[in-house]
Amino acid sequence: MNSLDIAKPPAATRVVAAMSGGVDSSVVAAMLKRQGYDVVGVTLQLYDHGAAVHRAGACCAGQDIHDARRVAEAIGIPHYVLDYESRFRDAVIERFAESYLAGETPIPCVECNRTVKFRDLLGLARELGADALATGHYVASRPLGNGHRGLFRAADPNRDQSYFLYATTQEQLDLLRFPLGEMDKASTRALAAEFGLAIADKPDSQDICFVPNGRYAEVIERLKPGASRPGEVVHLDGRVLGRHDGVLHYTVGQRRGLGISGGEPLYVVRLDAEQARVIVGPREALSVDRVDLRDLNWIGDVPLAELPADGLAVAVRVRSTRAPREARLLRDGDGVHILLAQGEEGVSPGQACVIYDGDGPGARVLGGGVIMPALARPATATPAYATL
Incomplete structure (x- = not known):
């Protein structure tokens, strides 16, 4: 078995490396190339500069694509950019907006991993004859002894991303590899510098990729104009305490920005999207x-x-x-x-x-x-x- 638990020499093992343009995925591609694998880099363009969410000021996908291309050139692997914008909008952005309007607090990264990245990209990897798809997630994949692989928390609990990958199916897991599962971020950045990668000091992304500076309500209102309804802020005991501009501006557990005054600290306990009500109560009600x-x-x-x-x-x-x-x-x-x-x-x-x-x-x-x-x-x- 080689280091990816595949019964082939590295040179005969084709690996598609999902390259986002960040430090982690770039190091994965460079590591695999140095180990002698037949590495093909793939970057997904998930939104363009003309999209409504991009005009709101989302992060620059073009720069990330440019960074991924530069890394591929530096380590000497073929690199392809695929336009998945429509799939991303339908599978991730639209669902994100609908979930918020329904009074939920969605996690678009889970949906993106489940659909666009691990479903569609895995299909592409198979079309390219790949034996594995490698990503830069901090999570581990190991053989279970029954012919399948299991998903495990990363060695570094501060970087562990298993929460965002729980929806990975067994079929997907069997083809996926996560080379950073036993590493910490400092070691990854050190390797990036050792490989001479220009992105070695590139900051980590903090926000949802299509939501600028955490202002998700602005994005939803652009995608679904007029869909959000104003309504009442209601105490658990039935008292109407005020008005709000739409449930999408609130999340369970929120205390600040409720626009109401009272003698006790109040928190958002529940969101009733159907009745356009924000229900609040004391902390113990959470x-x-x-x-x-x-x-x-x-x-x-x-x-x-x-x-x-x-x-x-x-x-x-x-x-x-x-x-x-x-x-x-x-x-x-x-x-x-x-x-x-x-x-x-x-x-x-x-x-x-x-x-x-x-x-x-x-x-x-x-x-x-x-x-x-x-x-x-x-x-x-x-x-x-x-x-x-």
């Missing part, structure tokens, strides 16, 4: 101990239909910035739900709940799903988890 999921992707060994009656002990993340927490996964008719060992605050519909087999670095990703709006239940004095 805590939930049960989370229901839709669009579940399961890549664990135990089939969901065979889960024991008392569920499966797991760890889950309900936000990308939080560490995995103890929980149980239970069947719920044809679906599943999560019981949290301790109440979590700010569990926001539209976000992902990612399921692991443990809470430490290197834990295996078992799957995940999208948090449902109506069934995120307030935490009780005696959590249901404790009764199992």
